[in-house]
Amino acid sequence: QVQLVESGGGVVQPGRSLRLSCAASGFTFSTYGMHWVRQAPGKGLEWVAVISSDGNNNYYADSVRGRFTISRDNSKNTLYLLMNSLTAEDTAVYYCAKGPWALSYPPLYMDVWGKGTTVTVSS
Amino acid sequence: QSALTQPASESGSPGQSITISCTGTSSDVGGYNFVSWYQQHPGKAPKLMIYDVSNRPSGVSNRFSGSKSGNTASLTISGLQAEDEADYYCSSYTGSSTWVFGGGTKLTVL
Numbered sequence: 001q002v003q004l005v006e007s008g009g010g011v012v013q014p015g016r017s018l019r020l021s022c023a024a025s026g027f028t029f030s031t032y033g034m035h036w037v038r039q040a041p042g043k044g045l046e047w048v049a050v051i052s053s054d055g056n057n058n059y060y061a062d063s064v065r066g067r068f069t070i071s072r073d074n075s076k077n078t079l080y081l082l083m084n085s086l087t088a089e090d091t092a093v094y095y096c097a098k099g100p101w102a103l104s105y106p107p108l109y110m111d112v113w114g115k116g117t118t119v120t121v122s123s
Numbered sequence: 124q125s126a127l128t129q130p131a132s133e134s135g136s137p138g139q140s141i142t143i144s145c146t147g148t149s150s151d152v153g154g155y156n157f158v159s160w161y162q163q164h165p166g167k168a169p170k171l172m173i174y175d176v177s178n179r180p181s182g183v184s185n186r187f188s189g190s191k192s193g194n195t196a197s198l199t200i201s202g203l204q205a206e207d208e209a210d211y212y213c214s215s216y217t218g219s220s221t222w223v224f225g226g227g228t229k230l231t232v233l
Contacts (some may be wrong), residue, residue, distance in 0.1 A: 035222075037224075044126070044203050044212060044224060045163075046224060047221070047223065047224060050220055059219070091169070095168060095169070097133065100174065106220050108175070108216055109171065109175075110161075110169075110171060111174070113168040113169050113171075116168060
């Protein structure tokens with residue numbers, strides 16, 4: 001079955017960096033666009049970033065543009081989110097989510113979600 | 124990228140129908156038929172319930188339906204059940220490869 005497993009979360013000091021990973025299985029990862037979505041404690045969902053199946057197209061929310069980088073390694077079936085210059089406002093559960101249609105861009109919605117990984121930015 | 128507007132809470136009794144609204148602008152909800160809805164139980168990951176305004180993924184109960192009029196999308200849940208108690212989020216494609224979510228609606232089954 002389709003599965004997404006995030007990892008790499010933890011407690012990090014303000015201004016530092018962290019890289020999240022999302023291991024995909026049960027589908028042909030290299031043919032699907034992917035998203036990162038986050039949820040601050042007690043808050044709603046916030047779209048963060050998207051990447052095309054080949055990794056050549058990526059876009060970001062205004063709140064993270066210039067600080068976060070989404071990437072993927074299709075040989076390892078893994079999605080990444082590199083987060084730099086972290087602030088307390090980046091504290092959240094980070095979910096990776098799969099786009100719905102193979103070889104289709106943009107991935108217009110998120111049809112499968114991982115369970116998330118928690119990032120806490122605190123001194 | 125302002126969040127879509129949803130009521131903070133809705134409630135209904137078992138067997139009743141409820142509708143959750145999601146209001147955006149002509150740049151998102153009104154401009155594209157790419158509205159989706161997600162259900163999230165406490166401590167769990169979101170689950171896709173509706174895509175492309177009114178389509179249900181395989182496995183989602185037909186008690187869930189979606190619609191759109193102008194800049195407002197709606198999720199209707201009929202025959203309310205205790206298991207439907209959850210948070211619900213709408214989302215819309217906004218063009219230029221960006222997306223926006225609503226603030227979420229907490230559904231209580233009385």
